[in-house]
Structures are given as structure tokens and as C-alpha cells.
Amino acid sequence: MSTPPVSRVGLIGAGAIGRAHLVGAAGAEGVAIVGIADPSPAAQALAAEFSVPWFSDYRALMDGTQPDGAIIATPNALHVPIALDFIAERKAVLIEKPITDTVEEGLRLANIAHTADVPVLVGHHRRHNSIVGAARAIVQQGRLGTLVSTSVLATFLKPDSYYSQAWRRSLGAGPVLINLIHEIDLLRFVCGEVESLQALTSNAVRGFEVEDTAAVLLRLKNGAIATIILSDTAAAPWAWDLTSGENPAFAQVAPGQADSHFISGTEGSLTLPSLRLWRYSDHSENAVERGWKKPLDSAQQPFDRSNPYVEQMRHFGAVIRREEQPVADAFDATRTLEVTLAVRAAAQVGTSISFR
Ligand SMILES: NC(=O)c1ccc[n+]([C@@H]2O[C@H](COP(=O)([O-])OP(=O)(O)OC[C@H]3O[C@@H](n4cnc5c(N)ncnc54)[C@H](O)[C@@H]3O)[C@@H](O)[C@H]2O)c1
Incomplete structure (x- = not known):
């Protein structure tokens, strides 16, 4: 019997919503969190709680775990710069909402990802309810x-x-x-x-x-x-x-x-x-x-x-493997913004x- 495919995902930012993503991933098929990057001591403790490798910096996570994709659950101002670094490495991203603070930045990110043909899913989790x-x-x-x-x-x-x-x-x-x-x-x-x-x-x-x-x-x-x-x-x-x-x-x-x-x-x-x-x-x-x-x-x-956070993580795994199109992509999320x-x-x- 062949093993079903699993997308390996890094979690960048492990505060309130980061924890929800960890729990969601634990309940979802086809996705596994392979590392947490967040400089806070609370995030280091969370990584230990979930038995996941911890990194103080997301670039170290990228090098150390070679993930297939990343969840970006940091404060809003960091969403775009971190997402662009992952997109440059051809890694799919799940960016928390709001995609960013301005429409111009949202469209810039959406266009770069579109040109690079890298999927972006935005965390409008209610769509998965x-x-x-x-x-x-x-x-x-x-x-x-x-x-x-x-x-x-x-x-x-x-x-x-x-x-x-x-x-x-x-x-x-x-x-x-x-x-x-x-x-x-x-x-x-x-x-x-x-x-x-x-x-x-x-x-x-x-x-x-x-x-x-x-x-x-x-x-x-x-x-x-x-x-x-x-x-x-x-x-x-x-x-x-x-x-x-x-x-x-x-x-x-x-x-x-x-x-x-x-x-x-x-x-x-x-x-x-x-x-x-x-x-x-x-x-x-x-x-x-x-x-x-x-x-x-x-x-x-x-x-x-169903639990929308679990379903969102299942969907992200499938998006990474190009099996599904993002339910909320970067252009769509920029319109909501x-x-x-x-x-x-x-x-x-x-x-x-x-x-x-
Ligand atoms: N979908 C939802 O329902 C929902 C709910 C809450 C928050 N959010 C969104 O999620 C994002 C985070 O919100 P939160 O409430 O979890 O905030 P939070 O303050 O609880 O967590 C943010 C985390 O990011 C970490 N961080 C800061 N700089 C970092 C960096 N350079 N690299 C890695 N980690 C870094 C912080 O240490 C902190 O642990 C925001 O964009 C927010 O709008 C979405």
C-alpha cells in the first residue's frame, strides 16, 4: 500500500493564531508542521509542546527544514516581506489575514506570486467552515x-x-x-x-x-x-x-x-x-x-x-501539491482588504x- 502524500510546512509566527494552525495541522490529513520560526520564548515553549524543531529566524527554518510551504502568522507588516522570500524559493504560502496593510502591497505580492506561478492562500478561515x-x-x-x-x-x-x-x-x-x-x-x-x-x-x-x-x-x-x-x-x-x-x-x-x-x-x-x-x-x-x-x-x-482550521490546513497541503486551487488567493484577499x-x-x- 502506498503512503498518501504529505506536504511539509514551516510555521512562521507562533502566537495566538499560530497555535490554531498547529492544532489544525495536527487534525488534518496531508500536511505536517516541520518547524516553527518565532523569536519569542513562548513560541520556543510551544515548539517543545508540539515536539517540533524551533528556529529564532525564518531563514534558518527554510535552510534547516527545506519545507514545501510556509504559514505566515506574524504581525501584518511582516506578511509581505516574509512571503516574498518564500515565493522566491518557489514555496507556497498561507498568509494570515489581512494579506497586508495596503491594497498596493497586496497587489504587488499577488502579481509577483502569479508571475512566479507560486500559490498563495490567505487565511480567511471562515471560507472553510x-x-x-x-x-x-x-x-x-x-x-x-x-x-x-x-x-x-x-x-x-x-x-x-x-x-x-x-x-x-x-x-x-x-x-x-x-x-x-x-x-x-x-x-x-x-x-x-x-x-x-x-x-x-x-x-x-x-x-x-x-x-x-x-x-x-x-x-x-x-x-x-x-x-x-x-x-x-x-x-x-x-x-x-x-x-x-x-x-x-x-x-x-x-x-x-x-x-x-x-x-x-x-x-x-x-x-x-x-x-x-x-x-x-x-x-x-x-x-x-x-x-x-x-x-x-x-x-x-x-x-x-467540521473545524475550519483543520479544513484550511488540509486544503493548504493540497494547494502545495497543486491538487487544489487556493479558496482565497492573493488577488481575492486584496479585494476583501x-x-x-x-x-x-x-x-x-x-x-x-x-x-x-
Ligand atoms: N484568521 C483569524 O481569525 C485570525 C485571528 C487572529 C489573528 N489573525 C492574524 O494573524 C496574525 C498574527 O496575529 P496573532 O493574534 O497570532 O498575533 P500574536 O501577537 O499573538 O502572534 C504573532 C507572533 O509573531 C511573532 N513574530 C514577530 N516577528 C516575527 C518574525 N520576524 N519572525 C517570526 N515570528 C515573528 C511574535 O513573536 C508572535 O509570537 C495577524 O496578521 C492577525 O491579523 C488572524
Whole structure:
């Protein structure tokens, strides 16, 4: 019996999300972490915990382990320079989100990787969640009819201690750039491309330089309209992180008690993460005219619950071996970054911002 192929991967940056990748890789087929590069003592301890060779510098990891690919889970500003060094060696990379800090840098990286024919996967992990995959299929199969609107709630409470570090209170670190990017990416992935947006931000509760609350109004290219309400200062459960069961670091609301995404079309509507589909079900010959005076039926749609971090690692292994195309490549992730950055810009100028 032949052994299935395994892609050998180096982990660069082993902080909070680096640990999630280690756990993900441990549960995934076709991928193995062969080394950790991160100068911090905590990362050295983590390497010992997972029995993986530790390096203080990623170039030493590259020379010492000759990996097939690398996960780059460092602070954002290091994503592009480290990725370019691996791409120059023809090693595929999984870069954490945001791909980088600016659209120009994202496009530069995407073009270099494209020319070199080296795959880049960006860590928009929700795309690997089976609930998200099922929702996308339901929308694309037209089961909701023509898409009309989407409402996203991302309302949760970060403890006051979260803001004890000064950088978190400064421009560039608020919930728009840290959390909203996941909502923008999910919206694009499930509902379609964004044509234009308007936004309001507020810091009325915490009074920091960064916003604590934002409202975004988006027009999609397919004609649907979407809203996103985001707040990290609301004692509320309506947020993907608190309801999807995706990340055990966050206390979870009991399944079915709260939803965060409400997608509606002319034939039906869908709530996430419960994956409940609402439709007028009487299609008989004698069916009376459907409408708001008739009952809507609802049923939870079947899906296989999987861990998106495990699935993301399995996918990365397959991407390295050129068996699969990246679910979120560098061009795609740069578009998500562009739309996210436009939210702060639109709130500042007070007018709508359009996209190509
Ligand atoms: N996908 C997600 O849901 C998600 C969640 C959290 C963070 N992130 C992203 O992951 C990245 C890291 O975030 P985090 O929360 O893990 O940060 P973190 O501060 O916990 O970890 C970053 C790690 O990078 C290490 N590092 C710094 N410079 C390095 C270098 N030159 N070489 C190697 N390692 C170096 C640090 O020592 C630290 O251990 C960020 O881009 C962030 O946006 C993604």
C-alpha cells in the first residue's frame, strides 16, 4: 500500500493564531508542521509542546527544514516581506489575514506570486467552515431566488482589559480593521461582489481614537443591498464568533439561540450560523397567493460540522501539491482588504465609495 502524500510546512509566527494552525495541522490529513520560526520564548515553549524543531529566524527554518510551504502568522507588516522570500524559493504560502496593510502591497505580492506561478492562500478561515460552504451553495443554486438583502450583525463585547494596550486604542487597530474584514470576506464569498459602500463610525462609548461601533451600507454587483452593524462594546450575542462554535476561545451561545447573518431573496431566506431556510412551501395547484399573510415554513439545512482550521490546513497541503486551487488567493484577499479599508475612508469623507 502506498503512503498518501504529505506536504511539509514551516510555521512562521507562533502566537495566538499560530497555535490554531498547529492544532489544525495536527487534525488534518496531508500536511505536517516541520518547524516553527518565532523569536519569542513562548513560541520556543510551544515548539517543545508540539515536539517540533524551533528556529529564532525564518531563514534558518527554510535552510534547516527545506519545507514545501510556509504559514505566515506574524504581525501584518511582516506578511509581505516574509512571503516574498518564500515565493522566491518557489514555496507556497498561507498568509494570515489581512494579506497586508495596503491594497498596493497586496497587489504587488499577488502579481509577483502569479508571475512566479507560486500559490498563495490567505487565511480567511471562515471560507472553510461547512456552514459557510452550505450557505454559498444555497445562494448559488438560486434556492433563495433573486438575492434581495443581507443583514449582518457583529455585536459583541471586548473586555476593558483588551484595550489596556495602547496600540489597540490607536488608529489601525479598531474593530473595523481587526473584525470587520471577516464579515466583508464572508459577504463577498456567499452573497457576491461589492459595488459600493457608505459607512458611519462612532467612538461614543469608549471615547478612544479608534471606533467602537460602525454601520456599513453596501450595494452588491448583483443588485442586492446589505448592511453590517459592528460593535465591540455591545453586551450582545449576535456575532459569528459567539454563535458559530468555530473558536473555543469565545464563550458560545447555545446552538439556535442567536443568529448573526440574515440573507433574503425573492423565494426564501437563510439565517446563519443556524443554517435555517425559510420559504413559502405550498406549491400545490390550489396554492393561494403567497405573501405576508401566509405562514413561512422553516427547516434547518443539513451540513457536516467540521473545524475550519483543520479544513484550511488540509486544503493548504493540497494547494502545495497543486491538487487544489487556493479558496482565497492573493488577488481575492486584496479585494476583501480594499473593501474593508474603504469602510473607514467612507466614514471619514461621508460619501459613498465605489469599486471597479
Ligand atoms: N484568521 C483569524 O481569525 C485570525 C485571528 C487572529 C489573528 N489573525 C492574524 O494573524 C496574525 C498574527 O496575529 P496573532 O493574534 O497570532 O498575533 P500574536 O501577537 O499573538 O502572534 C504573532 C507572533 O509573531 C511573532 N513574530 C514577530 N516577528 C516575527 C518574525 N520576524 N519572525 C517570526 N515570528 C515573528 C511574535 O513573536 C508572535 O509570537 C495577524 O496578521 C492577525 O491579523 C488572524
